[in-house]
Structure formats: C-alpha cells, structure tokens
Amino acid sequence: MSDQDEGNGKSDTPMQPSTGNRASNTDRADSALAPAPQRNARTALREQRGILMVLTGDGKGKSTSAFGAVARALGWGHRVGVIQFVTGEWQTGEQKFFADHPQVDWHISGARFDWSHENKEQSSQAALEAFAQGAAMMVSGDYDLIVLDEINWALHQGDLDPGAVLHAIAARDAACTVILTGRNAPDSVRQAADLITDMNDSRHPHEEGRAAVRGIEY
Structure with a gap:
C-alpha cells in the first residue's frame, strides 16, 4: 500500500506468541547457501522470539516504515513475506522494487479492493483469501519477517x-516477526502488540491540495 492511501486501515483477549518450531528445512537450505556473515546473522535470528509490531494512526509513514524494515531484513539475508490488503489500480514504487527480489514473496489481494468499500462481499472475500495466504506463511517457518x-x-x-487474526498470529513460527499496518488498529490488536507506533501528521501537503508525488508517496 502506498503512503498516498494511508491518509485515507472478536476477541478482546491478547494472544500469546507461539513456541513452535524455529526453523524449517527451507530455512536450513537458505542458510547453507547464504554468505557466511548473513548465514550467521540469520542463524542467530532464528534463535530469537519474533515480535508483533503495529504501525497505525492517521498520519503518513506506516507502510513506509514497514517497507524500510523489509529493506533492513533483506540486508541481513532474511526471508520476507508481504501481503497487501488494500490496493488500487496503480503500481507503487515498493512493489516495483521488492516484487522481483528473490528473498521476498509479494502478494496483492486478488480482488484489488480499495478504500471505497463499495462492494462489501467482494472486499470481504478478498481479505479472507489474502489472510489465509498470510496465515500459511506465518506458520511455515520459511519467513523471518511478514508484513x-x-x-x-x-x-x-x-x-x-x-480474534481469528490474533489466533493465527499467536500460532506463527516463534522466530517470525509480523508487522501490521493501517489506521484504526482495533483495541484487541493493540493489546496483543509488542510494539505500537502511532503516526500523526503535524503538517501535510495534502492539506493544501497538493497531489501525491510518485517516488515519494507511492
């Protein structure tokens, strides 16, 4: 999701992280092929507990921050999965840059639903299908970071x-960090998070009617 869109996101019991397997066969194969410094860093990462990060609020920067974390993870040879839940008919810079990266699995909601939410049935079905894919990625043990x-x-x-989303997150591979972006994060999600950042704009060019800039906001 681009920053252009960020200004426009039943259980209340926080879920506890999984203590499942920390590494899959894919992890070990990837580590064996990675350069030594990256291999050592990834091996160390797999011994650590992943966290749940929530980037929310009405301001610019939620997706930007998440994709900065993607770049940082890739720098250390980590495997990353990205699921985009709200998309338009445009292509974003982050998609162009990361989609073909060999260490990133990038998926966009098939129905390409958007902010208008005019077709509730189509939008809900697209979200369910996208999250099913994300849930499978989280338990696979193949990813160090999922956005x-x-x-x-x-x-x-x-x-x-x-409640279903938090259950899936709690069942994830123990070493996998998950980042949730978008405004209006539910209270139950905030309670379950290890880290919460609320983005707020003090000033924004949109207030003066300026259009989003390609390469900066999308």
Whole structure:
C-alpha cells in the first residue's frame, strides 16, 4: 500500500506468541547457501522470539516504515513475506522494487479492493483469501519477517475477525516477526502488540491540495 492511501486501515483477549518450531528445512537450505556473515546473522535470528509490531494512526509513514524494515531484513539475508490488503489500480514504487527480489514473496489481494468499500462481499472475500495466504506463511517457518500491509483497515471495516487474526498470529513460527499496518488498529490488536507506533501528521501537503508525488508517496 502506498503512503498516498494511508491518509485515507472478536476477541478482546491478547494472544500469546507461539513456541513452535524455529526453523524449517527451507530455512536450513537458505542458510547453507547464504554468505557466511548473513548465514550467521540469520542463524542467530532464528534463535530469537519474533515480535508483533503495529504501525497505525492517521498520519503518513506506516507502510513506509514497514517497507524500510523489509529493506533492513533483506540486508541481513532474511526471508520476507508481504501481503497487501488494500490496493488500487496503480503500481507503487515498493512493489516495483521488492516484487522481483528473490528473498521476498509479494502478494496483492486478488480482488484489488480499495478504500471505497463499495462492494462489501467482494472486499470481504478478498481479505479472507489474502489472510489465509498470510496465515500459511506465518506458520511455515520459511519467513523471518511478514508484513500484512493495511490489514488494520480490513479489520476496522469488518472484512476480517480480529480474534481469528490474533489466533493465527499467536500460532506463527516463534522466530517470525509480523508487522501490521493501517489506521484504526482495533483495541484487541493493540493489546496483543509488542510494539505500537502511532503516526500523526503535524503538517501535510495534502492539506493544501497538493497531489501525491510518485517516488515519494507511492
């Protein structure tokens, strides 16, 4: 999701992280092929507990921050999965840059639903299919970082059940860090998070009617 869109995201019990397997066969194969410094860094990472990060608020920078974390993870040879829940008909710079990277699995909601939410049935089905893919990625043990971009908005709109989402996150591979982006993060999601950042704009060019700039905001 681009920053252009960020200004426009039943259980209340926080879920506990999984203590499942920390490494899969894919992890070990990837580590064996990685350069020594990256291999050592990734091996150390797999011994650490992943965290749940929530990037929310009405301001610019939620997806930007998440994709900065993607770049940082790739720098250390980590495997990354990205699921985008709210998309338009445009292509974003982050998609162009990361989609073909061999260490990134990038998936966009098949129905390409957007902020208008005019077709509730189609939007909900797209969100369910996207999250099913994300849930499978989280338990696979193949990923060090997974970004669920704009999932908070899908939760806010009622396309996904917060309890089901938190259950899947709690069942993830123990070493996998998950980042949820989008405004209006539900209270139950905030309670389960290890880290929460609320983005707020003090000033924004959109207030003066300026259009989003390609390469800066999308």
